[in-house]
Amino acid sequence: MNQKGPIIIxxxxxxxxxxxxxxxxxxxxxxxxxxxxxxxxxxxxxxVAGFYSYxxxxxxxxxxxxxxxxxxxxxxxxxxxxxxxxxxNVELKQYGNLLRIDVLNVxxxxxxxxxxxxxxxxxxxxxxxxxxxxxxxxxxxETKSGLGLLMILKDYPVRFGYSFHExxxxxxxxxxxxxxxxxxx
Numbered sequence: 815m816n817q818k819g820p821i822i823i824x825x826x827x828x829x830x831x832x833x834x835x836x837x838x839x840x841x842x843x844x845x846x847x848x849x850x851x852x853x854x855x856x857x858x859x860x861x862v863a864g865f866y867s868y869x870x871x872x873x874x875x876x877x878x879x880x881x882x883x884x885x886x887x888x889x890x891x892x893x894x895x896x897x898x899x900x901x902x903n904v905e906l907k908q909y910g911n912l913l914r915i916d917v918l919n920v921x922x923x924x925x926x927x928x929x930x931x932x933x934x935x936x937x938x939x940x941x942x943x944x945x946x947x948x949x950x951x952x953x954x955x956e957t958k959s960g961l962g963l964l965m966i967l968k969d970y971p972v973r974f975g976y977s978f979h980e981x982x983x984x985x986x987x988x989x990x991x992x993x994x995x996x997x998x999x
Contacts (some may be wrong), residue, residue, distance in 0.1 A: 815994035823933050826975025826991050834920035835907035839865060843902045845895035845919065848888065850967060855892060859885035860895050862906060864994070869908055879999040883970060884915065886962035894929065896985070915992040926978060932960050941967045956984060963990075969996045981997055 839862065848854050863881035891902045900920035907914045921929070935944070945964040966972055977989040 820977045820979035820987075820989075822975065822977050823930075823937060824991075825973040825974040825978055825993065828973060828975065828993050829907075829909060829912065833909065834908055835914075837869065837908040839906045841904040843892075843904075844894045845900050845902055848892035848902070855888040856881075856885050857890060858904075862904075866906070866908065866913060876996060876999055878947050879970060879994070880913075880994070883972060883992060883994065883999075886966055886990060887915060887917045888961055890990070891917045894921055894925045894988075895919040896922060909995070910996045912997050913994045913996055915994070916989055917992075918987055918989040919985050920981070922984060926980075926988060929960075929988060930976075930978050932963075936963075936967070936974075948990055966992075968981055971995065 820888070833983055841858065841862075843854075843858075854992075859881045862884050866880065867877040888902070888969075895902060901918075903916070904917040905916045905918075907916075911987060941964060945961070945968045948961050963974075967974070971994075973993040975991040975993070977987075977991070979987040979989075989992045
């Protein structure tokens, strides 16, 4: 087993790990559960958004925004995971008006490298330009575009952090951390 620490990119440590949460919810899936029955991503996102909307006295539009963000994160983790050998862990922690969403999936080295390259481009690029150029590329048949993540960054005030951890040569854990001030969505 590789003992190297994870590679951290973005705003991963915005909320200290040892800060006690006001509330917490964890879900674990196999990617095959979501990709075989694609609607499960939306149903899960709606459940989680509804669960947290009570905490924030959120309007229907806030609950819909939260559901959209969670749905995109679940879909990406499902699409880019090892289908049967992997797992998807979703952990939500509430800190007052902040909601931290961690979505961990297990991916191959190829998918990890591709996503890490994309994330590094996000850090230094113009999200609007990347979004529209990705839309054009998608029309040309590109399927692994990152369009969902770009849409979240373009349309919602979400801060992202990413962790890439090598388990073995072709098994990598990727955590996408979204931090949302629910009052702002």
